[in-house]
Amino acid sequence: MIQxxxxxxxxxxxxxxxxxxxxxxxxxxxxxxxxxxxxxxxELKCPVHFSFGQEATAVGVGMNLKKKDAIVITHRSHAPYxxxxxxxxxxxxxxxxxxxxxSGGIGGSMHLNSPEKNIFCSAIVSGGISIAAGxxxxxxxxxxxxxxxxxxxxxxxxxxxxxxxLNFAALKKLPMVFFCENNMYAVNSHISETKxxxxxxxxxxxxxxxxxxxxxxxxxxxxxxxxTAVNRARNSRGSTFIEATTYRWLxxxxxRFDHISGLRPEKEVRKWISRCPLKxxxxxxxxxxxxxxxxxxxxxxxxxxRIKAAWxxxxxxxxxxxxxxxxxx
Amino acid sequence: xxxxxxxxxxxxxxFQLMDKNPSVFVMGLGVTDKSGVFGTTLKARAKFPDRVIxxxxxxxxxxxxxxxxAAGGMRPIFTHQRMDFLPMAMDQIINHLAKWKFSMxxxxxxxxxIRAIIGQGVGGGWGQACQxxxxxxxxxAHIPGLQVVMPYxxxxxKGMLIASVCNDAPVIFIEHRHLHGLKGDVPxxxxxxxxxxxxxxxxxxxxxxxxxxxxxxxxxIAVDELSKYGFDAEWIDLRSLKPWDEKMxxxxxxxxxxxxxxxxGHKSFGAGSEIIATLAEKxxxxxxxxxxxxxxxxxxxxxxxxxxxxxxxxxxxxxxVFEMYGKKPVSNRExxxxxxxxxxxxxxx
Ligand SMILES: Cc1ncc(C[n+]2csc(CCOP(=O)(O)OP(=O)(O)O)c2C)c(N)n1
Ligand SMILES: [Mg+2]
Numbered sequence: 001m002i003q004x005x006x007x008x009x010x011x012x013x014x015x016x017x018x019x020x021x022x023x024x025x026x027x028x029x030x031x032x033x034x035x036x037x038x039x040x041x042x043e044l045k046c047p048v049h050f051s052f053g054q055e056a057t058a059v060g061v062g063m064n065l066k067k068k069d070a071i072v073i074t075h076r077s078h079a080p081y082x083x084x085x086x087x088x089x090x091x092x093x094x095x096x097x098x099x100x101x102x103s104g105g106i107g108g109s110m111h112l113n114s115p116e117k118n119i120f121c122s123a124i125v126s127g128g129i130s131i132a133a134g135x136x137x138x139x140x141x142x143x144x145x146x147x148x149x150x151x152x153x154x155x156x157x158x159x160x161x162x163x164x165x166l167n168f169a170a171l172k173k174l175p176m177v178f179f180c181e182n183n184m185y186a187v188n189s190h191i192s193e194t195k196x197x198x199x200x201x202x203x204x205x206x207x208x209x210x211x212x213x214x215x216x217x218x219x220x221x222x223x224x225x226x227x228t229a230v231n232r233a234r235n236s237r238g239s240t241f242i243e244a245t246t247y248r249w250l251x252x253x254x255x256r257f258d259h260i261s262g263l264r265p266e267k268e269v270r271k272w273i274s275r276c277p278l279k280x281x282x283x284x285x286x287x288x289x290x291x292x293x294x295x296x297x298x299x300x301x302x303x304x305x306r307i308k309a310a311w312x313x314x315x316x317x318x319x320x321x322x323x324x325x326x327x328x329x
Numbered sequence: 330x331x332x333x334x335x336x337x338x339x340x341x342x343x344f345q346l347m348d349k350n351p352s353v354f355v356m357g358l359g360v361t362d363k364s365g366v367f368g369t370t371l372k373a374r375a376k377f378p379d380r381v382i383x384x385x386x387x388x389x390x391x392x393x394x395x396x397x398x399a400a401g402g403m404r405p406i407f408t409h410q411r412m413d414f415l416p417m418a419m420d421q422i423i424n425h426l427a428k429w430k431f432s433m434x435x436x437x438x439x440x441x442x443i444r445a446i447i448g449q450g451v452g453g454g455w456g457q458a459c460q461x462x463x464x465x466x467x468x469x470a471h472i473p474g475l476q477v478v479m480p481y482x483x484x485x486x487k488g489m490l491i492a493s494v495c496n497d498a499p500v501i502f503i504e505h506r507h508l509h510g511l512k513g514d515v516p517x518x519x520x521x522x523x524x525x526x527x528x529x530x531x532x533x534x535x536x537x538x539x540x541x542x543x544x545x546x547x548x549x550i551a552v553d554e555l556s557k558y559g560f561d562a563e564w565i566d567l568r569s570l571k572p573w574d575e576k577m578x579x580x581x582x583x584x585x586x587x588x589x590x591x592x593x594g595h596k597s598f599g600a601g602s603e604i605i606a607t608l609a610e611k612x613x614x615x616x617x618x619x620x621x622x623x624x625x626x627x628x629x630x631x632x633x634x635x636x637x638x639x640x641x642x643x644x645x646x647x648x649x650v651f652e653m654y655g656k657k658p659v660s661n662r663e664x665x666x667x668x669x670x671x672x673x674x675x676x677x678x
Contacts, residue, residue, distance in 0.1 A: 046632075105631075107631060261363070329626070
């Protein structure tokens with residue numbers, strides 16, 4: 001069942017871009033590793049949903065978007081936030097509930113909003129999908145050539161809001177992408193416990209929207225599918241539904257593995273870790289000599305420096321005060 | 330004496346209800362999980378796996394399904410891990426469930442119980458933020474056709490859940506995450522605690538303090554401290570918000586002439602507003618002081634320090650009494666702490 005698809009280089013990709021993909025995924029992974037350490041040390045005082053194993057989906061989308069394009073993300077927010085160009089320092093400060101966080105510190109990990117970067121976030125399952133459609137509608141009405149992407153999980157497919165939005169997006173040919181990360185679980189429920197149809201993209205076909213199911217752990221495949229969808233949207237040809245199959249490595253919320261507590265089969269978790277989106281791509285790039293180990297080390301040093309700076313920024317930032325909030329209601 | 334936790338009391342009541350009546354069943358996200366919604370569905374699940382139904386994430390339609398099942402003779406207990414997910418189901422709750430009997434000229438019945446858990450840490454530090462820590466009881470209490478209960482003790486949690494499920498009209502049964510671990514004396518047998526009746530937890534003459542849900546934890550600290558200052562407070566746990574025990578509170582305030590309502594929700598148009606307005610109507614000219622202790626009119630912020638500022642504490646209740654008696658406010662860190670230990674952050678969801 002879990003066969004990794006082959007990396008296929010499409011003609012429009014040059015080596016620089018392909019290395020960019022890698023660097024972005026590495027960046028997200030390394031930030032997650034650092035944050036996980038913070039969580040294990042009990043330093044984080046808000047619920048944190050990690051994206052280990054879901055880096056290719058985020059980067060495949062982010063690399064196709066411009067700053068003025070919008071994304072609406074979910075509780076599992078770190079990877080798409082960073083991939084869309086969200087500020088790392090402000091993200092770390094936010095997750096530590098500091099005043100200089102991207103939402104002023106009062107949202108935490110589930111509220112990584114950055115309106116200046118057109119990143120919006122909702123921790124209510126499916127809540128952001130129709131909001132993305134509204135952003136797409138605004139682009140149309142203001143004659144802007146931008147695209148909105150709704151990130152959501154397989155769980156959100158069960159909510160009525162998705163169907164309602166699919167219909168509207170199809171009817172109005174909205175410039176948007178429905179991007180579903182199907183990691184087969186919603187909290188501890190396997191998809192087979194909650195849905196009669198496991199290939200969730202089929203829902204879009206009922207609304208006459210093009211739907212594609214791809215290997216969400218293959219960055220080249222994700223990039224290509226999103227590129228096609230974004231081009232369609234920019235050229236006023238309407239919305240697309242992308243189902244990217246993937247897997248989250250850690251527990252639903254928190255920094256631990258959940259097979260230890262028996263929530264998922266260890267074999268399944270190990271299998272998916274063995275097809276890590278980052279490692280498999282790294283292997284491919286090395287084999288094709290698009291990248292070498294020295295370059296990789298250099299990237300790592302550079303990212304480490306950024307991470308250190310982000311933690312220092314967070315450390316310097318104070319906690320917000322209630323009085324300051326009265327102005328923002 | 331048989332000490333069990335509030336969560337265990339709900340677990341036991343659910344099992345006994347299902348054991349006694351095959352029409353009772355549990356539905357909700359996570360009800361079949363290993364953790365069983367903070368341990369509250371485990372016993373039912375072990376004994377009656379067919380009647381503990383995990384759901385897709387689809388709150389509105391699932392509420393309609395609960396209502397339809399009830400119309401067909403079942404008695405569903407629809408469980409939500411967070412009260413914040415009920416807004417997804419407002420159409421079915423407000424337009425359908427609450428109107429079911431009325432719209433049929435009194436003929437239909439809709440015995441649906443909706444369990445909703447407030448995701449607040451009492452002392453703060455949980456970081457649940459604005460979409461996972463709301464306390465929306467006033468919204469439901471506003472709607473004719475809904476009953477709203479908020480038990481505080483483990484004894485009441487069991488007795489009121491049984492009374493709710495046995496009741497033919499819909500009940501919004503509101504728990505508070507901080508109460509789940511509190512232990513109380515709970516009889517093994519089945520018993521009902523009548524909905525609509527408050528509980529007097531302390532008799533006094535100087536001021537009436539009415540508490541809802543977890544606010545009673547803070548009132549408990551406050552009344553003890555107040556007695557050291559010579560204030561004799563009467564403490565009433567409201568338990569039922571809709572209908573509420575007007576009689577008991579009227580009687581108490583006739584005596585004390587002073588009323589404080591401590592609520593877990595926001596101030597404006599909240600439970601305290603309604604109770605105080607009713608008493609103002611009935612005791613016009615006789616009230617010497619009223620005060621609402623509640624959340625500010627601000628969404629819940631996340632953060633270890635800001636949550637401590639945001640949530641009211643025993644110190645606020647003490648000062649409300651001092652203010653009524655023209656005494657200078659105190660600021661004692663001891664009263665700002667909770668009597669109960671903070672739940673381990675590991676369990677924060
Ligand atoms: C309306 C609503 N119902 C329930 C929840 C609780 N909840 C948080 S995340 C989640 C599962 C989401 O699963 P999925 O959409 O697949 O995203 P994933 O966590 O796998 O990334 C649930 C049920 C919620 N946040 N909002
Ligand atoms: Mg999922």
